[in-house]
Amino acid sequence: MTVSQVTALVKQAIETAFPPTVHVIGEISNFKRHGSGHLYFTLKDSASELSCVVWKSSAARLTFRAEDGMEVVATGGLEVFERAGRYQLYVRKLDPRGVGALELAFRQLYEKLNQEGLFDPARKKAIPRYPDRIVVITSPSGAAVADILGTIQRRYPCVAVLVFPVRVQGDGAAGEIAAAIRMANANRDALGGVDVMIVGRGGGSLEDLWAFNEEPVVRAVHASRIPVICAVGHEVNVTLAELAADVRAATPTAAAELAVPVLEEVLAFLAAYTSRLNRCLAQGLALSSTRLESLLQRSSLREPLAVVFRRQQIIDEWSSRMHRALVHRMQKLRQRMESIEPLLQRIAPHAALFLASHRLHDLHAACRIGLQVRLAEVFQRVQDAATRIPWSLRHRLSKSERVLAQCSRRWDRASPEHLVVHRKEQIERLGPWLFVVMQQRMVLCEEQLLGRGERIAALSYRSILNRGFSITRDKRGGAVIRSVEAVGDGDRVMTEVADGRFESKIVNLRQMNLFD
16 A cells, blocks of 8 residues: 555544544643644643644634643544644634633733733823813613713713714624724814713623723723723723723723712812902902001101101201311310410421411311311212102002002902803803703603603503493492492492492392393
8 A cells, every 4th residue: 555545544544433523631832823824733741742733713713822831622623634644633622721711811911911011000191170071982772871971961061972882792892992992082183172081881791891801902092192981890890901091990880970070069169269269369458458558657658758857967967066076176276286386486486377377277178178078978878868768669659559459450350240250151151051951851750750650540440440340339438349248238339430430229139140
């Protein structure tokens, strides 16, 4: 026989002896992903090895990343690869042993993205406290969108909400969610400025929530320039998209509560802050007025010329003292000259007289010049003081006027008239929203009233009468007759039917057949 004939016989024997589907437990080794997309690896245990192949179509359905050393359960058929003359297990399904495929895929993707820093708390963005426009990415038919819209409408009806409808489970759901996130970011300005994005859905199994664990969604949430609040399932459900989001909410309702404040609390805070600002401005204005009045009460401001007059008085005093000092000095010099004059006359009478006269003239000139210089200095100081005082007064007055003007402008901004205009603008802005809310409330109340009316009508005994029944009551007391023992012959009774009442008289209580 040829090699091909032997191989064909072996192939026939193996395919005949083995069932079409076998489950093989082993450890992966020599794992290789070919460029064509096929997977090649060896399953081994402590004694043997088995070559395995996973075709590209089956490999695309794997939810986890196979690696060397991983213990798995391989499901497929055993066939012979004729060209190489060896038998192989052609794997159609591969499951990790001891842990679910989705759980393993979750752990592997978490480790990969965590190493890249997608879950780093330092890069998370803050949620705006007072948003103007919110984008909600979820299923349009689920309970989550109704909870989110209802909570936002109840807490903060003045915010605009845009809903991007997407599928939240099944094939292609992850691509739609990631595309919606990217679209909202790309058209942020065209949409009027989006402040917050809510991404999520209601509860479900791990398979139902798996779209939020896929890598495209997690990366889209991480790359979003708009702050993202992610709420998937209930409190116990944790997805990778929630870990990558800026804020994780336990439920969709909690996400809406985190996104918007309570309008009544905001208005109360603004009212308290406005009142506090008015009090502060009033106190500041009163303090400035008090300081201005105290400044105006100073004598230097009430009578600015009094300072000049006091300085002039000081100058007059100094002039008098200088005059007295000069006179005293001249007297002393005269006395000294008189004491030495006899001596000079004995030595040189003419020279002594000339010298005394010359010295007296020089002394008089020097005193006159010193007095003029001193008087000029004092006069200059007085002029400087007289110039500085009006300038200082004008400077202090202009500064007080500026402070008063600032206080006046603050008071105007905080005046009741300005506050009334601001409140009027708020009322005009909130009016249409309040009107819509009231209309929705009225429609809801009407529907509830109609539903309750229908239930009450269905429970009424008159609906039973409309089906052909009647109620018989005792004419005297009006009690409902529930047994023949409650009446006797000759008693009068009232019978009520659907369209009215009539009176009857009992003739024969014991008559069993009315037609006998």
